Amino acid sequence: MILIVLLMLVALIALGFPIAIALLVSSIFYFFMQDVPGMLIVQQMMTGAPSFVLVAIPLFILAGQLMNNGGITRRIIRFCNALLGRAKGGLAQVNILSSMIFAGISGEAVADTAGLGGVLIPAMKKHGYSAEDAGAITAAASVAGPIIPPSIPMIICASLAQVSVGQMFLGGALPGLLFIVMAMVFTYFIADRAGFPRGEKSNWSELYHAFIDAFWALMAPVIIVGGLITGIVTVTEAAVIAVLYVFIIGQFVYREIDLRQVVSELWYTAALSGAIMFILASAKVYTYALTREQIAHVLTQSLDIFISSPNLLFIVIILIALVIGAILSTTAGLLLMVPLLAPLVDASGIDPIHFYVLVTIALCIGTLTPPVGINLYLAASIAEAPPQRVFLRALPYLLLLLAIIGLGIFVPSLVLALPHLVYGG
Structure with missing residues (x-):
């Protein structure tokens, strides 16, 4: 029966049903066929999101x-440009470094692409970058958003x-920073061959004034991530601080927040959050059906050969995650995979933080790959370039992520060093 439910779920998603509806319909079908009281559906949904x-x-x-809205993004870009604009591939380097700073506040790739891409892609095109390169670098660098803490996909996965959200955040920090460094080094070495122009050289005075102007903006990720790493605040408290801090400096320091625009942003946030919570509530019903059918025991028995070799199991699941990430959104991929993977993690002895951080990164790569690739298509749209050509230019950065x-x-300390240092273990 559970196989039919899983096939129904996949079929509904393939037909274009929203992931929440697909989860709920397939789960209700299971409850009906197994003569399980319908009230359990409501009970499971009520415990899924709160x-x-x-x-x-x-x-x-x-x-x-x-x-x-508050001018923070623009100041971050101006500072990065004063710092790196004259380097080889200047604006490309600015784009990548800005993504790292932006990632320390927003926690998602799409916000990174929309916020930075709306400013940097036109600027890069104006300074001689091709539309494809401008879109590709923006889309690829934005993948750092959900890897470097804070990270919305990691909150959902945890x-x-x-498992601990804080430990997952710290687990993604070093891989995310390593990706930024590798992307910048790669861009430096290919800049001449790719025809990336240099920007205008900034003097010390311009750098100083750009830093002073952006100081409070640059302090945002320091306060948020620093509070998480030191354990001073929880993840939710850090999120509250992020909103208050960004609003205060945007309204009272930079004086650029448009309060009328804030209302539309609140509506957007409420709509998107409501959709996410409904998905999580529906996933709880789906997870209950899997648990009731003892899917954990079935999978453990079926994949016994992989469980005896944790690295082989890891590689197989990462490959599956890459495929699922390419055809589903990151959230949908997590909802589909995590309930199935949990028993395998327990049976194989793999550290769950190590496992789920890398699986989340693999699913996030899907934002850069067709056919879904929301980051890819958004960046291509802003750049006014064919998505397939943007993807080809982004491919080297994707290989860096892989x-x-x-x-x-094979080097678990890349993920586990910071969680063990802060939380012990």
Whole structure:
């Protein structure tokens, strides 16, 4: 029966049904066929979304929206340009470094692409970059958003897997920073061959004034991530601080927040958060059906050969995650995979933080790949370039992400060093 339910779920998603509806319809079918009381559906949904940790999701979404409204994004870009604009591939380097700073506040890739891409892609085209290169670098660098803490996909994954959000955040920090460094080094070495122009050289005075102007904006990720790393605040408290801090400096320091625009941003945040919570509530019903059918025991028995070799299991699941990430959104991929993977993690002895961080990164790569690739299509739209050509230019950066996942599998300390340092273990 559970196989029929899983096939129905996949079929509904393939037919274009929203993931929440697909989860709910396939689960209701299971309940009906097994003569399970319908009231259990309501009970499971009621326990699926209410969580103090999940409150962080709408708050980080709102913080990302307020960054663009309050002039923070523009100041971050100006500082990065004063710092790196004259380097080889100057604006490309600025784009990548800005993504790292932006990632420390927003927690999602789409906000990064929309916020930074709306400013940097036209600027890059104006300074001689091709539309394809401008879109590709923006889309690829934005993948750092959900890897470097804070990260909305990691909040969702941790909630589903019942593991520490803080440890997952720290687990993604080093891989995310390594990707930024590798992307910048790669861009430096290919700049001449790719025809990336240099920007105008900034003097010390311009750099100083850009830094002073952006100081409060640059302090945002320091305060948010620093509070998480030191354990001073929880994830949800950090999200509250992010919204308050971004609003205060945008309204009272930079004096650029348009209060009328804030209302539309609140509506956007509420709508997106409501959709996410409905998905999580529906996923709880689906997870209950899997648990009732003892899917954990079935999978453990079926994949016994992989469980005896954790690295092989890791590689197989990462490959599956890459495929699922390419055809589903990151959230949908997490909802589909995590309930199935949890028993395998327990049976194989793999550290769950190590496992779920790398799986989340693999699913996030899907935002850069066809046919779904929301980051890819958004960046291509802003750049006014064919998505397929943008993807080809982004391919080297995608390979860097895959290399980081491979390194993370065989060198677990890349993921686990910071969680163990802060939380022990």
